[in-house]
Amino acid sequence: MLIKNDALSNLLWHLPYLAVTEILALGYVILWEREMLPCYIEVLKYLPEMLRKRRAIMATRRVSNGEMRRWFRGPQ
8 A cells, every 4th residue: 555655755754664564564474474474475566566556646646745744644
């Protein structure tokens, strides 16, 4: 979802949090739900398709990257 829908600048902005979350999720999968490991391969397999969809989505977006960051930042 993030690859397809979020702007690159927002992904970079949130990278520290995303990296920790994804590392913890991978650790959980390795320890408790190994049958989900092939999903990580599927993400790589479908990456070109996701990037094509991303271009289409970004071409029709209606708000700025900054506005998207404000929506996901949550209440202050």
